[in-house]
Amino acid sequence: MAKTKTKRDDKLYSKLRDSGVRKRVAAKAAKALPAKGRRKPSRAQGIADELNKAADSIRDKAGGGSRKRSEAAKKAARTRKANAAKRRSSARKGAKTRAKS
Numbered sequence: 001m002a003k004t005k006t007k008r009d010d011k012l013y014s015k016l017r018d019s020g021v022r023k024r025v026a027a028k029a030a031k032a033l034p035a036k037g038r039r040k041p042s043r044a045q046g047i048a049d050e051l052n053k054a055a056d057s058i059r060d061k062a063g064g065g066s067r068k069r070s071e072a073a074k075k076a077a078r079t080r081k082a083n084a085a086k087r088r089s090s091a092r093k094g095a096k097t098r099a100k101s
Helices: 010-018 023-032 042-062 067-100
Strands: none
Touching: 010 023, 023 042, 042 067
16 A cells, blocks of 8 residues: 655644744654544644643743642642641531530
C-alpha cells in the first residue's frame, strides 16, 4: 500500500514562523495536522504538548515561577478547605448528639 502524503498547513506554518518558531519545528507541527476527516490529530497534540513543556521550562528558567508549583498550592488549599469542612460537619454531629443526651 502506498503511503498518503500529508500536506503542510501553510497558514499554521507561517503563523508559527512569525512567532519565532524554528523552520523545522514549524514544518513538523504544520505537517502533523491531519486533513479534515482523516484521522485523529494525536501527532499534532503530541507536538503541542512538547512545545508546552518547552515553554514551561523557559518560564521556570526566567524566574517567573513554575505553573506546577502554583497548581500544587491551589490543590493544597482545596484539600485543607475540604478537610476543614469535614471537621466542622462531624463536630456539628457530635454537638447535636451531646445536646440530645
